[in-house]
Amino acid sequence: MISMNKVSKQYGSFHVLTDCTTQVQKGEVIVVCGPSGSGKSTLIKCVNGLEPFQSGEIIVNGVSVGDPRTNLSKLRSTVGMVFQNFELFPHMSIIDNLGIAQTKVLGRSQEQAREKGFKLLDRVGLREQAEKYPGQLSGGQQQRVAIARALAMDPICMLFDEPTSALDPEMVNEVLDVMTELAQEGMTMMCVTHEMGFAKRVASRVIFMDQGRIVEDDSKEAFFEHARSERAQQFLAKILHH
Amino acid sequence: MAYNWNWGVFLQPTATGGDETYLGWMFYGFKMTIALSLSAWLIALAVGAVVGVLRTVPNKWLSGFATAYVEVFRNIPLLVQLFLWYFVIPELLPEKVGNAFKQTNPILQQFLASMVCLALFTSARVAEQVRSGINSLPPGQKNAGLAMGFTLPQTYRYVMLPMAVRLIVPPLTSEFLNIFKNSAVCSTIGLLELAAQGRQLVDYTAQPYESFIAVTIAYLLINVVVMFGMRWVEGHVRVPGYIGGK
Amino acid sequence: MHEFDWSSIPNALPFLWDGMKISLEITVTAVIFGIVWGTLLALMRLSSIKPLSWFAAGYVNLFRAIPLVMVLLWFFLIVPHLLESLFGLPRGSDMRLSSAIAGFALFEAAYYSEIIRAGIQSVPKGQMAAASALGMTYGQSMRLVVLPQAFRNMVPLLLTQGIILFQDTSLVYVSALADFFGAAYKVGDRDGRLVELLLFAGAVYFVICFTASRIVRYYQNKLKTA
């Protein structure tokens, strides 16, 4: 489904990503973790071409992301993405947030889009909020809307960039629950997150990054029980003691 | 002080004959100021929006052009720009166009030069506001739009511009006020707008205070109306629950 | 198409330079008086003495609502008469330069006071409290603690306003005072070379204002990173 081969990226002389290689199969849930600044966000944004990269290759569903001939908008419409800061469109009601790309990108009718929107809001438990505006919802509710908005496009896979790290602790679980459910339904997912409980529960594999390199890429059991690199062990020790 | 106040002067017929009163002159100037400012404002909004957007696009040539545009119109005095539009540009145009311009009704010539001048001068300021509005959006918004599969123009159209425009209503209000005030500069090329009529009244009547006070009040009136109008607009585009957008 | 002939410019340079000196004189004096008067207005506006703050608010709002051209016309056409009749000055004494400076200073003060007021308000309230806690009077706290901090942040805005003022000095054209623009216009009109002289004037203004605004921006960035 997603295949990365020796992807490298630099800003000037600063190497953000170096030779990142990994594979994501259909239905897999990959958790990406690592210290701040290690390039996790950059890596995941390369997958749908939000960040350009200088060398290497990324193939998503048979399409090469780095190829200048690729229609990136079309590719992105098939890959859902959820951001740390939700990034709902503040000037639109919740239901319109879910509908806008369905109508303008996929060409669905207004009615189809609304129907689909309501169905997904039902699913994340927010149907009553449909006519409200993003600013009127709590962080956890906004993030659930953001997931629903991505799902409205019927994506073939989903990318998450620290979806819970801007949330108050009591709202983290409502979002993780939605993500867990999604994983159990067989959605292909790549999640940057520090929620190790979530990783233990649903991840197929864990990728650990440090200084722009993929240092560990292993099954979750292998990762949590005997991480090979010292950096990963330190990282785990720090994060699990909280 | 030996000054004879005479507010009745406005109702007197003008010294140039005919059945016009000085009040009629004032009213003519008032209408001219309004027509000039509003038409220039509409053009300024349209051009400013385009230039402001271009300043933020990831293309060196386009954003470079837009930057140069803004710098040129911001760093030359309005009066000089006006004289350039009125006296110089018609000379530099291809002969046919230039002559066609010079043969039209002089009032129309003055009006056109003034309108283009005010419009482009203001458009550079509008562009700066549009740019800063776009830049003040959270950077993730653009990514969010693109990630949904919008093209870059669509992202601007549906995601960034609607919010940016709401954010810049207050600074645009002051630009809108400025265009009315700046229109007074156009009296220098002979356009009979409000300030010019005030000056004529000083020349034709012995009542300079009355006429200047009247003109000043007219500008204050415009100010108040614009302010209320824009406050109404602000209230109408308010986004529920959005902090910072008030 | 117009045939350019730039030959009248070199001979006119001394005259144009005299004009530029007038433009600069107006700018500098008006900036200084504008800032002083603007600071006083800002302090009045923020003071707890109601009549003072009403006066300052009224003054600022009035001047910000009327066009500069109107203010200048008031000062050229009306204020001299007023002064003549008040102080019995000889009729027709040339007060154009001083009226221009007075007009600009009083007008710009309204804009400066708004910049300064925002600057004062941007200094954290705790600073005033800390100064008072040290036993300083209100005046001392303002002068020694609040205003220096406020001005540091405001310098770029004040300078930018100065550049705008420099551009606006061209409006003394309405009084036929030969500032730089007036001089250029006169030469162009005299020699039938208005096109060249106006283009020249535009280019000179552009170079000066563009350079000045670059310097301000450089300073602003330095302030930000400091």
Ligand SMILES: Nc1ncnc2c1ncn2[C@@H]1O[C@H](COP(=O)(O)OP(=O)(O)OP(=O)(O)O)[C@@H](O)[C@H]1O
């Ligand atoms: N536009 C840019 N120019 C220069 N360096 C950048 C730029 N964007 C990101 N970086 C650098 O790239 C590195 C990786 O950034 P990235 O956001 O991918 O890290 P991250 O692992 O997601 O960190 P975090 O956990 O803080 O989100 C960081 O060191 C960052 O400083």
Ligand SMILES: [Mg+2]
């Ligand atoms: Mg990140």
